[in-house]
Amino acid sequence: MKTNGMEIADRSPESGGGLILSPDALRPARGLDRAGAGTDDAIMANPTGSALSHLECTHCGRTHDAEELHRLCPDCQKVLHPRYDLARVRLEPADLAAREPSMWRYREVLPVRDAEHVISLGEGFTPLLTAPRLGAALDVADLRIKDEGQNPTGSFKARGMSAAVSRARELGATAVAAPSAGNAGGALAAYAARAGMTAGVVMPEDCPRINQVEAVLAGADTWLVEGLIDDAGRLVATSAAGRGWFDLSTLKEPYRVEGKKTLGYELAEQLGWELPDVVIYPTGGGTGLVGMWKAFAEMTELGWIGAERPRMVVVQAAGCAPIVRAHDEGQRHAQRWPDAATGASGLRVPAAVGDYMILDAVRASGGTALSVTEDEMRAATGEMARVEGVHPAPEGAATLAALHRLRASGEVSGADRVVLFNTGAGQKYPDFAPADPPRLPADSPAWRDGL
Numbered sequence: 001m002k003t004n005g006m007e008i009a010d011r012s013p014e015s016g017g018g019l020i021l022s023p024d025a026l027r028p029a030r031g032l033d034r035a036g037a038g039t040d041d042a043i044m045a046n047p048t049g050s051a052l053s054h055l056e057c058t059h060c061g062r063t064h065d066a067e068e069l070h071r072l073c074p075d076c077q078k079v080l081h082p083r084y085d086l087a088r089v090r091l092e093p094a095d096l097a098a099r100e101p102s103m104w105r106y107r108e109v110l111p112v113r114d115a116e117h118v119i120s121l122g123e124g125f126t127p128l129l130t131a132p133r134l135g136a137a138l139d140v141a142d143l144r145i146k147d148e149g150q151n152p153t154g155s156f157k158a159r160g161m162s163a164a165v166s167r168a169r170e171l172g173a174t175a176v177a178a179p180s181a182g183n184a185g186g187a188l189a190a191y192a193a194r195a196g197m198t199a200g201v202v203m204p205e206d207c208p209r210i211n212q213v214e215a216v217l218a219g220a221d222t223w224l225v226e227g228l229i230d231d232a233g234r235l236v237a238t239s240a241a242g243r244g245w246f247d248l249s250t251l252k253e254p255y256r257v258e259g260k261k262t263l264g265y266e267l268a269e270q271l272g273w274e275l276p277d278v279v280i281y282p283t284g285g286g287t288g289l290v291g292m293w294k295a296f297a298e299m300t301e302l303g304w305i306g307a308e309r310p311r312m313v314v315v316q317a318a319g320c321a322p323i324v325r326a327h328d329e330g331q332r333h334a335q336r337w338p339d340a341a342t343g344a345s346g347l348r349v350p351a352a353v354g355d356y357m358i359l360d361a362v363r364a365s366g367g368t369a370l371s372v373t374e375d376e377m378r379a380a381t382g383e384m385a386r387v388e389g390v391h392p393a394p395e396g397a398a399t400l401a402a403l404h405r406l407r408a409s410g411e412v413s414g415a416d417r418v419v420l421f422n423t424g425a426g427q428k429y430p431d432f433a434p435a436d437p438p439r440l441p442a443d444s445p446a447w448r449d450g451l
């Protein structure tokens with residue numbers, strides 16, 4: 001849809017969530033499929049105009065050189081955020097209509113300086129679908145689904161990996177690696193392949209089979225570990241030096257969050273530079289939520305939106321809910337969740353390095369955190385597919401399950417404008433929700449007699 005040789009100009013809310021093709025739509029898109037670069041030079045100038053200025057520690061506030069490869073803050077081992085000289089950004093919201101339908105439309109506020117280093121498979125600018133029938137069922141007048149399942153490699157992990165692999169390459173890395181609950185591994189492998197870089201992926205042995213297949217087929221050195229994502233993280237960290245890997249563990253390097261923050265830019269753009277009242281986000285490491293929160297602050301500074309913020313809602317699985325527990329207990333840091341277990345593999349993250357950033361954003365926004373059961377996620381998978389035609393990943397289904405609870409408790413009202421984040425394609429999890437059609441022999445009399 002997005003890279004089929006046509007330029008898609010607008011996915012505005014006025015279109016009812018559908019697509020509006022501009023008069024330019026019949027003109028062949030320029031670039032977008034040039035290996036190693038996201039766009040044609042005619043669209044994306046070389047340099048990109050990135051206003052990246054430095055890295056800033058989210059904990060101790062010290063600043064660091066953005067032209068060097070960094071991971072955590074060298075002083076306090078907390079998360080580093082890229083900062084931009086936003087006063088220098090000449091981009092106006094109106095300019096965006098003519099740009100390519102990918103997250104690189106926001107290139108001035110992304111970290112890559114030279115378009116030659118933009119590694120793109122067409123990620124981002126996914127539809128913000130209206131969900132009128134689901135809204136009616138839940139008595140929510142304005143309900144939408146941000147359908148991240150339509151990204152390359154079938155999940156929103158594509159955004160973070162596009163940004164991080166691009167910037168790592170620009171800063172001279174030739175090999176990258178990451179621990180992954182599943183989808184990030186597949187995405188990393190694909191972007192590294194696109195970049196001509198070597199990749200290493202370490203995942204829990206029981207992560208979805210498709211994630212193993214996509215990592216292996218994209219040529220990543222792939223290992224399955226008898227443990228969880230934090231065990232995988234330790235293995236990547238200890239092997240990185242020997243293998244020459246730059247470790248792209250989420251929030252342990254500064255740029256995956258930059259890709260994820262484009263979720264926030266898109267939300268505003270697709271809603272006509274307004275934000276919804278409630279954002280429901282399935283939280284593992286929390287990079288998407290932290291990224292959106294950062295995007296909102298940047299857009300306010302740019303003068304693109306006002307000071308209003310959505311209530312940010314964290315959803316986790318009942319079998320792994322460290323952030324929910326910390327939220328309930330009034331803590332700023334979460335304890336590791338022992339024996340984490342859930343079929344929503346992306347939510348099986350027992351400890352998040354950015355826990356304080358997630359919890360700060362939830363509290364500052366007046367939001368909340370809650371967990372849902374496996375049965376609720378399974379039921380919501382079927383409901384979203386049946387009612388709106390969107391087959392969600394279990395993590396995406398968790399947001400609908402959460403909305404049911406929040407409507408029942410009254411924490412979300414029927415007048416709230418609500419956005420659910422379906423972070424991945426349900427097709428990647430074919431065995432999560434029951435789907436067992438009856439079998440008939442080809443010569444069954446039922447065919448003749450009417451089924």
Ligand SMILES: Cc1ncc(COP(=O)(O)O)c(C=O)c1O
Pocket residue numbers: 155156157181182183184250282283284285286287288289345346347393395396423424
């Ligand atoms: C489909 C899906 N949804 C949600 C998540 C959680 O994402 P985050 O780490 O940004 O909280 C993941 C992480 O693997 C995922 O694959």
Ligand SMILES: [Zn+2]
Pocket residue numbers: 057058059060061062073074075076077078
């Ligand atoms: Zn620091």
